[in-house]
Amino acid sequence: MNYPVWDLAFGAGLLMALVAGLHVFVSHFAVGGGLFLVLTEMKARRNRDAELLGWLKSHTRFFVLLTVVFGAISGVGIWFTIGLISPTATSNLIHIFVWGWAIEWVFFFLEITAALLYLYGWDKLEAKLHEWYGWVYFIAAFASLVVINGIITFMLTPGHWIENHEFWTGFFNPTYLPSLLFRFCISLALAGIYALITASVQKDAALKARIVRWGALWTVPSLLLLPVFARWYIRKIPADLWASARGAMPTGTHFALLACILLGVTLLLTLLALIKPGRLHLAFSLLVAVVAFGALDSFEFVRESVRKPYVIVNYLYANSLYSASIPGDGGYTVDKIGDAGVLKSAKWVGNRELTSGNQVAAGREIFRVECESCHTENGYRGLRHYIVLRQWDLDKIRAMLGSLYLMHNGAMPPFAGADAERDALAAYLATLQSGIAAAPGPADGRTVFEHDCVMCHQVRPDDHLFTNLPRDQQTAIDALKDLPGMFPVMPDLKLSEGERRALVQWINTQRPAQEAGAPAKGGN
Amino acid sequence: MIDPGMVPTIDPNPLPAPYWVLKTLLVATFFLHILAMNFMLGGAVLALLARWRKGNLFGNRIFFDVARKVPSLLAATITLGIAPLLFVQVLYGQYFYTSSILIAWPWFLVIVFLIAAYYGFYYVAYRGERRPRAAGRVMLFSTALVLIIGFIYTNNITLSHVPSRWAQKYFSSAAGWNLNLSEPTLFPRYLHFMTAAVAVGGLLLVLIAWTKWKEDSEYARSIFQFGGKAFLYSTMAQFVVGMWFLVSLPRDLRMLFMGDNTLATALLGFGMAGALISIFLMSEALKKDNIRLAAFAVSGITGLVILSMSVMRDILRDAYLQPYFHPQEFAVKTQWSPFLLFLGLFIAGVVLWIVMLKRYGFFNRTKAADR
Numbered sequence: 001m002n003y004p005v006w007d008l009a010f011g012a013g014l015l016m017a018l019v020a021g022l023h024v025f026v027s028h029f030a031v032g033g034g035l036f037l038v039l040t041e042m043k044a045r046r047n048r049d050a051e052l053l054g055w056l057k058s059h060t061r062f063f064v065l066l067t068v069v070f071g072a073i074s075g076v077g078i079w080f081t082i083g084l085i086s087p088t089a090t091s092n093l094i095h096i097f098v099w100g101w102a103i104e105w106v107f108f109f110l111e112i113t114a115a116l117l118y119l120y121g122w123d124k125l126e127a128k129l130h131e132w133y134g135w136v137y138f139i140a141a142f143a144s145l146v147v148i149n150g151i152i153t154f155m156l157t158p159g160h161w162i163e164n165h166e167f168w169t170g171f172f173n174p175t176y177l178p179s180l181l182f183r184f185c186i187s188l189a190l191a192g193i194y195a196l197i198t199a200s201v202q203k204d205a206a207l208k209a210r211i212v213r214w215g216a217l218w219t220v221p222s223l224l225l226l227p228v229f230a231r232w233y234i235r236k237i238p239a240d241l242w243a244s245a246r247g248a249m250p251t252g253t254h255f256a257l258l259a260c261i262l263l264g265v266t267l268l269l270t271l272l273a274l275i276k277p278g279r280l281h282l283a284f285s286l287l288v289a290v291v292a293f294g295a296l297d298s299f300e301f302v303r304e305s306v307r308k309p310y311v312i313v314n315y316l317y318a319n320s321l322y323s324a325s326i327p328g329d330g331g332y333t334v335d336k337i338g339d340a341g342v343l344k345s346a347k348w349v350g351n352r353e354l355t356s357g358n359q360v361a362a363g364r365e366i367f368r369v370e371c372e373s374c375h376t377e378n379g380y381r382g383l384r385h386y387i388v389l390r391q392w393d394l395d396k397i398r399a400m401l402g403s404l405y406l407m408h409n410g411a412m413p414p415f416a417g418a419d420a421e422r423d424a425l426a427a428y429l430a431t432l433q434s435g436i437a438a439a440p441g442p443a444d445g446r447t448v449f450e451h452d453c454v455m456c457h458q459v460r461p462d463d464h465l466f467t468n469l470p471r472d473q474q475t476a477i478d479a480l481k482d483l484p485g486m487f488p489v490m491p492d493l494k495l496s497e498g499e500r501r502a503l504v505q506w507i508n509t510q511r512p513a514q515e516a517g518a519p520a521k522g523g524n
Numbered sequence: 525m526i527d528p529g530m531v532p533t534i535d536p537n538p539l540p541a542p543y544w545v546l547k548t549l550l551v552a553t554f555f556l557h558i559l560a561m562n563f564m565l566g567g568a569v570l571a572l573l574a575r576w577r578k579g580n581l582f583g584n585r586i587f588f589d590v591a592r593k594v595p596s597l598l599a600a601t602i603t604l605g606i607a608p609l610l611f612v613q614v615l616y617g618q619y620f621y622t623s624s625i626l627i628a629w630p631w632f633l634v635i636v637f638l639i640a641a642y643y644g645f646y647y648v649a650y651r652g653e654r655r656p657r658a659a660g661r662v663m664l665f666s667t668a669l670v671l672i673i674g675f676i677y678t679n680n681i682t683l684s685h686v687p688s689r690w691a692q693k694y695f696s697s698a699a700g701w702n703l704n705l706s707e708p709t710l711f712p713r714y715l716h717f718m719t720a721a722v723a724v725g726g727l728l729l730v731l732i733a734w735t736k737w738k739e740d741s742e743y744a745r746s747i748f749q750f751g752g753k754a755f756l757y758s759t760m761a762q763f764v765v766g767m768w769f770l771v772s773l774p775r776d777l778r779m780l781f782m783g784d785n786t787l788a789t790a791l792l793g794f795g796m797a798g799a800l801i802s803i804f805l806m807s808e809a810l811k812k813d814n815i816r817l818a819a820f821a822v823s824g825i826t827g828l829v830i831l832s833m834s835v836m837r838d839i840l841r842d843a844y845l846q847p848y849f850h851p852q853e854f855a856v857k858t859q860w861s862p863f864l865l866f867l868g869l870f871i872a873g874v875v876l877w878i879v880m881l882k883r884y885g886f887f888n889r890t891k892a893a894d895r
Contacts, residue, residue, distance in 0.1 A: 002532045003621055004690075006628040007698035015632075068599060069642045076606065077635035083613070084628045084700075087621035088535060094613045095537035098546075099862035101610050106866070106873040109603050113877055116596060117884050129883060136880065167540070167859045328536030328855070347530055350695050368698070 001346030001369035002320065002332055003087040011380025012085040012373060019081045021297045023074035028296070029194050030067035030111075032187030034141045036195065036218060037063060037118070038134030043214075045127055051207040057122045059198045064119045066194075068112055086373065088320035088332075089155075089311040096161075096170060097151050104147040110140040145183060153179045155312050156303060157237060162314050178233035185222045185229055186296060192218030193266070193292050196273060196285035205278035212277035216270050223267045241306050241313065244409040251411075252305040255298045262295035308411040317413035319373045334416040342366055342417035354420050363428025366421055377432060384432040390451040392433065398426035399491035400455070406489060407455040445506020448499045459510055466511045469504070476504040531687050531848050532618040538855035539614065541863055546614050547838075547851075553607035555834040558717075559724070559827070560604050564597035565674070566725015568645070568667040570754050575660055582746045584656065589732060589747070591648045591663060597728075598642055598670075616684065619845060623684035626693050628700025630676045641669035671718065678714040679704045685844035712769035719762050720830070726755030727823050734819040745813065752810045752818055759803050763796075777843050781836070788839045791832040798829035 008015060037060060044052040083090045094101065114137035121130050150171035154161065161170035192215035199211035234242060244252075269288045273280050311318045322329045325336065337345045343352055343362060346369045351362035367375075367383075375381045387397065400407075401422050405414040415422055449457075457465040468486070470476045480500040483490035495503070539546060567590045574586035612620055624631045644666030652659030683689070683704040693702040704710055729751020736744040770778055781792045802822045809818035842849060881887065 004625045004694050004698065006625050006700045008628075008700070019635075065643075065646060069646065070639060072599075072602065073635060073639050073642065076602065076609075077632075079609070080624075080632060080635055083621050084625055084632065087532075087617075087625065091535045091613065091617045091621065092537060094610065094617065095535055095539070098540045098610070098614055099859060099866045102549075102607070102866045103862075103869055105603075105606050105610065106869050108606065110873055110876060110880075112599050112603050113880055116599060117880060121884065125884070132883070133880065136876070165537070167862045322536075326536050328534075330533030330536075332533075347532060348694060 001342065001348060002330060004348040005368050005372050006084050007368060007372065008085075009376060009379055011376045011382075014380040016081055016085055017297075017301070019074060019077045020300065021293075023071070023078055024300060025190070025293050025296055026066055026071035027075060028183060028187040029063075029190040030071045030187075031138075031141045031145050031184065032189070032191035032218070032222075033063050033067065033194060034115075034134070034138035035188070036191035038131055038138055040214065041127075041131055041134060049210075051204060052210060055198065055202060055207060055211060059195065060119050060122065062198050063194070064115050068115050072108070072112065086311055086318075086320065089316055092312065092316060093151060093155075096165075097154075097167070099167070100147055100151055100171060104144055107140045107144040107147065111137060111144060114140060142184070145187070146180065149180045149183060150176055155310075156241075156307050158313055158315060174236040175233055178229050178236055182226065182229035182233050185226050189219045189222035189226070189266075190292065190296075192216060192220075192222070192270070193285075193288055196270075196280060196288055197282070200280045200282040200285040208280060209277035212273055212280050216274050216277075219270045220267065223263060223270070226263065237306060238313075244306070244308070244411060252302050255301040255305065259295050259298035259302060262291050262298060266292045266295055305411075309405075309413040319370050319413055321370075321413060321416055323413075334414050337416035338418070342370065342421050354424055359424045359427045360431055361428075362421070363424035363426070366417065366425045367428055370416060370425070383429060387429060387433045392451070394426055394430040396452070396491075396493060397429050398423055399493050401426055403456070403489060403491045443499060443502060445502040445504070445509075448495070448503040449506060452493055452495065452499075453503075461512055466507065469507060471508075473504055473508065476507075477501055480504065530691050532622060534618055534854075538857040540857065540859040542856055542858065543615070543851045543854055546611055550608055550611035550615060551834055551838050553604065553611065554837075555831050557601065557604040557608050558834060559830060560597060560600040562721040562724035562830070563728045564594055564601045565667070565670055565718070566721040566723065566754075567597060567728045568594050568663065568670065568725075569722055570725045570729060570751065572660070572663055572667060573754070574750060575663075577750075580746070580750070582743055585743065586729070586747050586750060587660075587663075588648075588653055590729065591645070591652060591659070593728070593732075594645045595642070595649050598645060602638070615851075616841075616845075616849070619684040619687065619849075620680075622687070622690060623680050623704075625700065626683060626690060626702040627676070627680055627704070630701070630703060631680060632700075634673050634676055637669040637673050641666040641673070644669070674718060675714055676703075678710060678717065679707075681841075682707045682710055682713060685841060687845075687848060709769060709772045712765060712772045715765045716762070716769045719758050719765050720833075722758040723755045723762065724826065724830075726751040726753070726758065727818075727826060729754065730815070730818045731823070734815050737815050744815070748813075748815055748818065749810060752806055755822070756803060756806050756810070759799050759806075762799060766796075773840075777840060780839065780843055785839065785843075788836060791836045791839075795829050795832050795836070798825050798832070802826055802829070 006012065037056065040056050041053070043049075044056060079090075114133050118130065118133040118137055121133055125133070150173070153175040154170045154173050157174040158170055159173040161173065195211055195215035195218070199208050199215065202208045202211070242252075266288060269284075269291060273284065273288065307313060309317050310323065311320075314323060316322055317334075320332065321337065322333045325333050329336070331337070331340060331345055343349055343354065343366070346365075349362070349365040349369060351358050351365055354362055371383070375383050378384050390396075392400065401415050404412045415425070417425075443451075449459075453465060457463050460466065464487070470479055477497070477500045479486055480495055480503065482492075484492050571587045571590035571594070574580065574583045574590070577583055580586075644662045648659045648663045648666070652663075683693075683702075686704075686707070689704075696702075729747050733744040733748035733751060736747075770781065776784075780788045783789055802825045805825070806818055806822050808814070809822065
């Protein structure tokens, strides 16, 4: 709200995922592939393998055209895109790490120059000198990973930087080292996988087989090492963050599972390629690449979803509000906006005052400045879909907005603003479900649970709902009448008598008998 | 109406070095970026003109000789562009992010266009001679994309200078298509940069001619004449375009260059004098077939003129933002160790870079001619 919000109908998050997803698949190759080039060249020269050298020359062209053009520009593309979608986070990251970015640029410059000279030098330079360019390239490329890794991991685990604001504390943060090794492993695996692609179009079967075996030697051990570093990585992520990616908001867990499966499939496919390496088909090599792409992107999704609701953990929320008051926050914290009002605090809203006539229009603007960094109306994470699915009317939406920060294991920041502004946002969101009929009368308990409870509660014996709800049916039905009375942060949902009865009956069928009377613990 | 409230608040982190250090880096790296951009874009435009020019014996050869250099020049443009992109965000983030968001779609498309243009240039460099007809079309396509990118940049930069216009644009549409077409300086400013690119492209041809002067004298003379004239005509045209740009500026800003600000006035005077002298020297060089005069004296003077223009551009930006931008208000907390590490790595990097070029044979005239 300090910056204007780009009204991107299909979803800012989707655009970011697209640009970043494509970039990482090439940029990791740019690191591991550099080592692959120079070591393969040395191996080919040592074995006097002219065919392998000939292939490597064409592979270099493929490598340079992919990394120097697409890899480099899509990297700038990420920068463009985050500036458009998260200008506050970008501005912070720029200012915190100016010299980190500047150092990254030095390595980038060397990397590009060395890559081009290595490519152009194939027919012009003597072997040792040519390999020297290969080494310069690889070292510069690896160094650029060393730098950017500090900034990426900072966002997830800023560690003690939050207290001391020191460059090196933020840079060498808790996940720095495991992430660096993890990403380097990925880059080595990708070097082998990309080699399969250019190998597959070779006519000489014996040469093809040599390359496939050599490539697998890069891919297989790296993939086997990955889980080790992944485990270390996860252990360095604060437990509450990691836990938040499980359970009620399982995006992180889903993608983690997907990453593991796709990683396994990549390994399997690489091993399959070894059965008849001389007959590797282009389609097969592309399949390996696509599966590996899926695995890598799934990992990046895990990283992003674990980080929610923050863009910089314990510092800045995804919607560009600071999570705590700090000098120079400009008033953009949840508390300060709660006091001052979002329409007064935000620079980029037209409706400065709420009147009887502008509630929906102002609500639309509040949606834009507070929600649209992650949500859309109808596109990616579209709210119409959620609201229609759960049949929420105006009252429920209003009640739910008060407990945003509890939803989905705390994946969302709290609503920031005055009560009347929350009502305005609810009024706008209620217009999204205008098409649906009024909620039908007494539903079955499971439906009530899925419409009204599932954002915060899970069907687990240790969930508060199951441990704390009185066992006696009528007492429970009465207790549900006043949810905030049960637990102050609960939304005041005003469930009907029929809904409450159905819900209680269903809950009683779900909880094991031995849990009765167990003390409340765990869950949400 | 000027609403300073619309300018976003800067984030809480202090500058990690004194303002003047960051400002110097911004202007210096922008100068290098614009130099590379001029060579690349001017080279591409002149390659196309050489090909289409009737009655030129060497048209096609010039086309391919220049086209082969464009991908590396584009790589240099992008690489050298990253540093000023960083430093402009460090110092002018509030203005730059906001204007970028207002033209979000075109700004995002810069990336798409750039990738397409880049691959096109590589296609011409690698496959062009085998398919000369397609090469011409692809070159035209890529050059057009780069010209469009320049136009989007001019839109963004001019829009970042006028916070007073943001609200009206944003509230009419937040969808990110707000080009700054109503800006009076938009077209003259854009043409000013593009005309300069053609002039510097001419110097690229002169430099190519110089590397081939002895071994292939007839061709070198032809490319010298072509490049030299391109420099001559576009620099003459620049007097018209530059004047248009100057008069299109708001009066108080224009007056900065006409007496109100001594440095700005001196720089403009130097720039115009430099342009006049280089026109004179280039026409002498062309008449007397003196490649060294063109390759060294004219290039040197032009380099200084571009440097002075880069400083003028910065003065103009600060003058536009004068109601909002007050550098003395920046909080500064120098991060010494990362800063010194950067300086050390930068110097080592430049040395290594020169060693790379040297070992490749770039400073050896005959070998350089191959590249």
